[in-house]
Amino acid sequence: xxxxxxxxxxxxxxxxxxxxxxxxxxxxxxxxAIQADLGIARNILSDRLNxxxxxxxxxxxxxxxxxxxYEYHLTEKGRDLYPVVAALMAWxxxxxxxxxxxxxxxxxxxxxxxxxxxxxxxxxxxxxGAVRSKAGPGFRPAVVQPGK
Amino acid sequence: xxxxxxxxxxxxxxxxxxxxxxxxxxxxxxxxAIQADLGIARNILSDRLNxxxxxxxxxxxxxxxxxxxYEYHLTEKGRDLYPVVAALMAWxxxxxxxxxxxxxxxxxxxxxxxxxxxxxxxxxxxxxGAVRSKAGPGFRPAVVQPGK
Numbered sequence: 423x424x425x426x427x428x429x430x431x432x433x434x435x436x437x438x439x440x441x442x443x444x445x446x447x448x449x450x451x452x453x454x455a456i457q458a459d460l461g462i463a464r465n466i467l468s469d470r471l472n473x474x475x476x477x478x479x480x481x482x483x484x485x486x487x488x489x490x491x492y493e494y495h496l497t498e499k500g501r502d503l504y505p506v507v508a509a510l511m512a513w514x515x516x517x518x519x520x521x522x523x524x525x526x527x528x529x530x531x532x533x534x535x536x537x538x539x540x541x542x543x544x545x546x547x548x549x550x551g552a553v554r555s556k557a558g559p560g561f562r563p564a565v566v567q568p569g570k
Numbered sequence: 571x572x573x574x575x576x577x578x579x580x581x582x583x584x585x586x587x588x589x590x591x592x593x594x595x596x597x598x599x600x601x602x603a604i605q606a607d608l609g610i611a612r613n614i615l616s617d618r619l620n621x622x623x624x625x626x627x628x629x630x631x632x633x634x635x636x637x638x639x640y641e642y643h644l645t646e647k648g649r650d651l652y653p654v655v656a657a658l659m660a661w662x663x664x665x666x667x668x669x670x671x672x673x674x675x676x677x678x679x680x681x682x683x684x685x686x687x688x689x690x691x692x693x694x695x696x697x698x699g700a701v702r703s704k705a706g707p708g709f710r711p712a713v714v715q716p717g718k
Contacts, residue, residue: 425672426662427592427655433666434658435585444575448703499665504697505687506661507575509653510582514574517647518581522707524573529701533691539653540688543681549652553677555596559670 433477434503438462439470443500444507446480451493479503508537581625582651586610587618591648592655594628599641627651656685 434440438460445456457467471494474480479500482492496503508527515523528534539548582588586608593604605615619642622628627648630640644651656675663671676682687696 425592426659426667428589428662429666430658430662431585431588435583435588437579437583440579440583441576444573501697501699502661502664505657505685506654508687508696508701509657510578511574513650513654514576514578516650518577519574519708524706524708525703526706527701527703529689529691529694529696531689531692531694533689537653537687537696538690539656539685541677541679541681542686543677544679545693546677546679548656548677548685549649553656553675555673555675558672558674560667560672 430506433473433479434506436470438466439474440503440507440510442467442470442474443479443496443503446494446496446500447504447507451495453492453494456494474500505537505539509539512537578654581621581627582654584618586614587622588651588655588658590615590618590622591627591644591651594642594644594648595652595655599643601640601642604642622648653685653687657687660685 434443441460442456445459450456450459453467453471456462457464460467471480474494475482477499478497480494481497483495485491485493511525511527526534540546541548582591589608590604593607598604598607601615601619604610605612608615619628622642623630625647626645628642629645631643633639633641659673659675674682675685688694689696
């Protein structure tokens with residue numbers, strides 16, 4: 423599909439996938455730990471991790487020789503998913519946390535994190551309605567089927 | 571699950587759901603138009619829209635009386651998903667758009683949008699590793715099963 427949202431969701435759009443990425447972000451790098459924390463079936467976790475490795479979001483790193491054992495680290499591409507996870511967390515904190523946020527994030531500046539999306543050019547918040555889209559260099563018209 | 575990322579994904583974690591939200595954000599509000607654009611089965615689209623309405627992300631608005639016809643508008647909760655969609659788009663543009671971005675977004679300031687997530691307190695970018703988490707007011711310890 424001719425859209426970067428769709429291409430992103432092709433890779434991380436499956437429910438478990440972003441939770442696995444979140445767990446690795448929060449420092450949980452080993453199969454057994456992720457499996458126990460998420461309560462996910464082993465074959466599904468294995469499948470999702472393989473997809474993430476194939477798309478170079480995650481890499482397997484050997485941490486023990488005898489026997490060989492691996493853990494999962496985020497690549498640069500994987501670390502770049504941080505704003506997606508942070509935006510989902512902010513939305514859930516606002517709309518689906520009646521008892522308050524389950525986790526509080528503190529920025530290195532010392533303040534509690536209130537993530538905000540801004541325009542890198544002017545610094546103003548990017549909100550619904552403040553953005554207009556047009557076709558970019560990677561735009562390809564949708565394929566029209568014969569007879570349609 | 572005791573996490574705002576998980577609760578958000580419970581609502582919008584299905585592949586099609588965020589694409590439907592994206593289409594409505596971009597002004598495509600009617601069932602037939604969304605269906606034609608996404609090429610999604612009618613029963614699946616209907617099911618996903620019902621879920622979005624039930625969670626008050628989207629509302630049905632009557633636009634014609636005879637016969638009655640409805641279109642789908644984002645609620646405030648739905649408009650608040652803009653940073654999630656923008657973050658997914660930015661990631662796809664960077665990592666999955668070898669021919670360049672399919673869509674270019676222009677901010678109301680006139681510049682091309684390069685969305686950036688910043689700390690609302692200090693204005694510095696929020697990136698992987700710049701944030702520490704701890705239990706918040708809504709934290710509930712995981713239920714420990716007897717015998718474990």
